[in-house]
Amino acid sequence: PLLDPKPDEFVIDCCAAPGGKTTHIAELMKNRGKILAADIYDVKLEHIRQNAKRLGINIIQPIFLDARDIGEKYFEQADKILVDAPCSGLGVIRRKADIRWKKSFDELDALPELQLEILNSAAKALKRGGTLVYSTCTIIRSENEDVAEKFLSMHSDFKLVETKKFLPHVDGTDGLFAAKFIKE
DSSP states (O other): OOSOOOTTEEEEETTOTTOHHHHHHHHHTTTOEEEEEEESOHHHHHHHHHHHHHHTOOSEEEEEOOGGGHHHHTTTTEEEEEEEOOOOOGGGTTTOTTHHHHOOHHHHHHHHHHHHHHHHHHHHHEEEEEEEEEEESOOOGGGTHHHHHHHHHHOTTEEEEEEEEEOHHHHSSOOEEEEEEEEO
8 A cells, every 4th residue: 555556657576576565566556557576586586477477467577686776777767666675574473483593693784784775776766756665574673764764864855755563462463664755
């Protein structure tokens, strides 16, 4: 709902795998327009291709591309961009308990910088008046509000429209965060 994709728009899903959000966006667009589904894993891009085919969706273009390079390749072309960024995943730990054993402190400390790099690149790919949604599946402030605030401090041409944060103990869901920006 924050992205609010419409038919005939050009939408970029920067970190698209495994593709559930991408195919949902296509359905909301009534399979009209174009969706660029970028990721850095060929096998995951193949899953997106297969799911789109299975669902009869033909507007998704899976592409092997690091999200940090989106802005250079698609400068000011997109109407809407989703950055569901790589994150610690600590908001889904109740369903994926092994997360606690797979993440190092160094890896966790490096995530906000990576997230900001992806957001900065996405900002370049967005048209004036376009929507950029940043989301994570974590509840950690350094990966959520702090990244959004730092992004805004670097981009005076963007306005924060809305944020949403879901907490497992409050909302009965996974821990999630999303911020919606408009490029002015």
